[in-house]
Amino acid sequence: MKAYKLMRMKKDGKVYPLFIDKTTPTKFGEWLPAECHPTKGFAVRQGWHCCFTPYAPHLKETLSNGEQRVWVEVEVEDYSTYDRPESQGGAWILANRMKAIRIITMDEAAAIRAAS
Numbered sequence: 001m002k003a004y005k006l007m008r009m010k011k012d013g014k015v016y017p018l019f020i021d022k023t024t025p026t027k028f029g030e031w032l033p034a035e036c037h038p039t040k041g042f043a044v045r046q047g048w049h050c051c052f053t054p055y056a057p058h059l060k061e062t063l064s065n066g067e068q069r070v071w072v073e074v075e076v077e078d079y080s081t082y083d084r085p086e087s088q089g090g091a092w093i094l095a096n097r098m099k100a101i102r103i104i105t106m107d108e109a110a111a112i113r114a115a116s
Contacts, residue, residue: 005048015070028100032098034098050079073101080094
């Protein structure tokens with residue numbers, strides 16, 4: 001299923017998760033399991049948090065420190081959904097497997113939100 005994930009693009013041009021395991025670049029075009037980086041005997045990631053549309057109003061897209069965030073179109077498998085407040089974008093996806101497909105532009109993200 002298609003979904004969207006807000007991620008960080010660093011100056012090296014690579015894309016990284018916002019919070020969990022944020023120093024590991026995200027590989028595009030391959031399935032990434034939720035427990036992708038076990039550390040100290042436990043899984044770092046319990047699931048990939050994604051959105052049905054590129055909309056997460058509680059997360060800034062540009063930070064004052066210059067960090068750039070980008071929306072990434074992803075595919076997800078083996079997922080569940082859970083409700084979040086509308087101020088956090090409404091329903092979210094928690095996926096056990098995710099594949100990053102491509103970075104979408106902010107104009108594309110706006111068009112997808114407008115169409116939904």
